Amino acid sequence: MKSEFNLKLDRCKGCGICVAFCPKQVLELDTLGKIFVAHPEKCIACGQCELRCPDYAIFVDKVKEEAKK
Amino acid sequence: MTERSYEKFFRQNRLPHLWCPGCGNGIAMKAIVQAIEKKSGWTQDNTIIVSGIGCSSRASGYMDFDTLHTAHGRAIPFATGIKLAKPELNVVVITGDGDCTAIGGNHFIHGCRRNIDLTVILFNNNIYGMTGGQASPMTPLGKKATTAPYGSIDRPFDACKLAEAAGATYVARSTAFHVQHLTKIIEDALDNKGFSFIEALVQCPTAYGRRNKIGEPAKMMAWMRDNAVMKNAWDKLPDEKKIGEKFPIGLFYKAETETYDEAYHHVMEIAGGASK
Ligand SMILES: Cc1ncc(C[n+]2csc(CCOP(=O)(O)OP(=O)(O)O)c2C)c(N)n1
Ligand code: SF4
Ligand code: SF4
Ligand code: SF4
Ligand SMILES: [Mg+2]
Numbered sequence: 001m002k003s004e005f006n007l008k009l010d011r012c013k014g015c016g017i018c019v020a021f022c023p024k025q026v027l028e029l030d031t032l033g034k035i036f037v038a039h040p041e042k043c044i045a046c047g048q049c050e051l052r053c054p055d056y057a058i059f060v061d062k063v064k065e066e067a068k069k
Numbered sequence: 070m071t072e073r074s075y076e077k078f079f080r081q082n083r084l085p086h087l088w089c090p091g092c093g094n095g096i097a098m099k100a101i102v103q104a105i106e107k108k109s110g111w112t113q114d115n116t117i118i119v120s121g122i123g124c125s126s127r128a129s130g131y132m133d134f135d136t137l138h139t140a141h142g143r144a145i146p147f148a149t150g151i152k153l154a155k156p157e158l159n160v161v162v163i164t165g166d167g168d169c170t171a172i173g174g175n176h177f178i179h180g181c182r183r184n185i186d187l188t189v190i191l192f193n194n195n196i197y198g199m200t201g202g203q204a205s206p207m208t209p210l211g212k213k214a215t216t217a218p219y220g221s222i223d224r225p226f227d228a229c230k231l232a233e234a235a236g237a238t239y240v241a242r243s244t245a246f247h248v249q250h251l252t253k254i255i256e257d258a259l260d261n262k263g264f265s266f267i268e269a270l271v272q273c274p275t276a277y278g279r280r281n282k283i284g285e286p287a288k289m290m291a292w293m294r295d296n297a298v299m300k301n302a303w304d305k306l307p308d309e310k311k312i313g314e315k316f317p318i319g320l321f322y323k324a325e326t327e328t329y330d331e332a333y334h335h336v337m338e339i340a341g342g343a344s345k
Contacts, residue, residue, distance in 0.1 A: 006070040011084060015091030015274075020287030051248050052290065054095030055085055061070050 001047035004061045005037050012057035018049035027058075078102035078113070080133045086232060088124060093245035093271025097192050097223025101161065102252070104255035108159075111259070116159040118304075119148040123165035124168045124199045124273070128285035142173025145180040146188050149329075156330045159259070162189040164225045166207035168196045170226050174206070181235035181264050184330040188265040191228055194273035202276035213280045220250045228268050233322040238263035240322040244270040246293035247318065254320060261342055270297075 014033035026043045030036040035058055037043075045062040079102070089093045105111050116134045120126035122141035128134040139147045144162045152160050169177050169191045180187065196214060197203040204214035204221045207228060211220040233240045239261035242249035251269055258265035272278060272289035283289050292314075298306065300319030 004070060013085070013090035015286045017091055017287045017290065021289070047109075050256075051098060052246070054088070054092055054245075056076070056095070056099065057085075058078075059070055059073065 002063060002065070003040070004063045005040065005045045006059040006061075007035060008057045008059075009034050011055045015054065017052050018055065018058055019052070021048050021052055024046065041048055045052075072235065073101045075099065075106050078105065078133050082132050086131050087127065089273075089275045091272065091274045091289075092124070092198075093194065093269075093286075093290075094125055094128060094192055094274070095253065095267040095272050096245040096248060097125075097190070098131065098163075099256055100252040101128075101163070101190060102132065103252050107256050108259055111159050115157065116161065117148075117151055118161050119144045119151065119162060120163040121165070121168035121171045122199070123168045123197070125165035125194070125271075126168060128163045128192075134313045142171070142176060143169065145173065145176040145185075145187070148189075149180065149183075149185050152185055152187060152330050153257070153333055156186070156334065160187050161259075162187055164189060164191050164229070165205075166193045166195060167190060167203075167205040170206040170228055170231070178231065178235040181237040183264065184236055184238055184263045184326055185329040186262055186264070188241060188255070188261075188267070190255065190267045190269055192260075192271045193228065193268050194277055196273050196277040197275045198273045201331055202280055212277075214277075215280075217322050226240055228341050229266070229321050232264075232266035236264070237322070238324045239265035239320075241266075241267040241320045242270070242298055242316075242319060244290075245292040247297065248292040248334060250318070257320070261323070263324075263326065272305070274305060275307060 012035045014029050019027045024042040026039045028036050028038040049058050113134050117135045118132050119132050119143040120129040120131045144164050148160045148162045195208050203216045206226045208221045224238045229240050229242050239258050241254040272287045278289050296314045297318045300317050303317035
């Protein structure tokens with residue numbers, strides 16, 4: 001994984017904007033309608049989801065490969 | 070993760086905000102605080118946020134500055150008072166299409182005419198969101214509203230053209246889809262000495278999108294992506310290509326003239342009155 005997610009689930013309203021604009025289909029809504037990182041391994045840390053989330057509920061940081069070890 | 074630095078500009082105990090799922094107001098509000106954050110010298114103590122009434126105008130309640138949530142259509146008069154009394158303050162106005170161009174239409178054009186040093190950001194969702202979806206002066210022709218169940222027959226205002234014609238000295242438009250562009254034009258508007266006007270197109274899925282069968286929030290933003298044309302490209306488009314729902318975004322007008330607060334303090338000096 002090259003990215004680290006931080007979700008503020010109490011803020012998420014399940015609008016689906018991040019899901020729709022993610023270029024890699026990383027994100028889904030769970031059965032309660034909250035954001036869920038379904039395929040973290042596909043994430044390219046482009047930040048499109050964070051950029052357009054109207055509720056500031058999803059944040060993505062790039063993680064350096066060495067930093068993970 | 071490190072907390073995003075702009076979070077300090079939100080009143081954390083007021084979040085999550087009350088806007089509907091997918092409402093574009095949250096995106097525009099973040100663009101404003103990110104633009105303010107870039108301005109050195111702009112602090113929470115010398116920056117004032119003034120808003121009118123509407124869903125959009127609720128933004129002031131979430132922003133951790135000195136804020137004024139005023140009367141419907143009257144944000145610009147309140148902001149004018151602040152600027153004249155304390156010209157050293159940075160004054161930002163948040164308004165809606167109904168607030169700014171219907172009930173507040175005269176305040177808007179006269180604010181432009183006087184070139185008061187304010188930055189006015191209109192959250193244009195093409196409808197009266199808060200009161201359930203009445204048509205505003207910026208509802209496009211043919212679009213449905215509770216007051217226009219067969220589609221609006223009232224020709225809409227182009228608020229940017231209105232602002233320019235009335236005398237504003239910085240006029241630009243962007244959308245909730247084009248977040249970085251929106252943030253950049255707000256930054257530039259904050260730098261302008263004089264009346265700066267920005268139209269931020271935002272989606273209202275609840276009172277506008279649903280009634281007009283445009284679909285969920287992401288579809289409304291995809292519409293912005295597909296129909297907004299950058300000013301440079303727009304100017305090169307032949308008229309027969311400026312069709313359908315296409316519209317220009319970007320900086321439309323910029324000028325330098327004396328601001329109203331400068332003129333006002335000058336006249337006070339010659340009149341020999343009012344110590345500052
Ligand atoms: C003097 C007065 N008239 C009418 C109203 C009712 N009212 C509240 S918000 C609103 C329209 C808001 O529309 P807009 O400015 O587009 O804001 P939005 O909710 O769409 O963001 C109206 C008519 C009011 N609050 N005060
Ligand atoms: S954009 Fe934000 S509020 Fe909407 S579903 Fe994604 S995380 Fe939740
Ligand atoms: S950072 Fe980019 S790739 Fe990763 S989840 Fe967000 S939008 Fe998708
Ligand atoms: S009614 Fe429209 S403008 Fe108001 S909060 Fe809901 S989506 Fe936003
Ligand atoms: Mg409106």
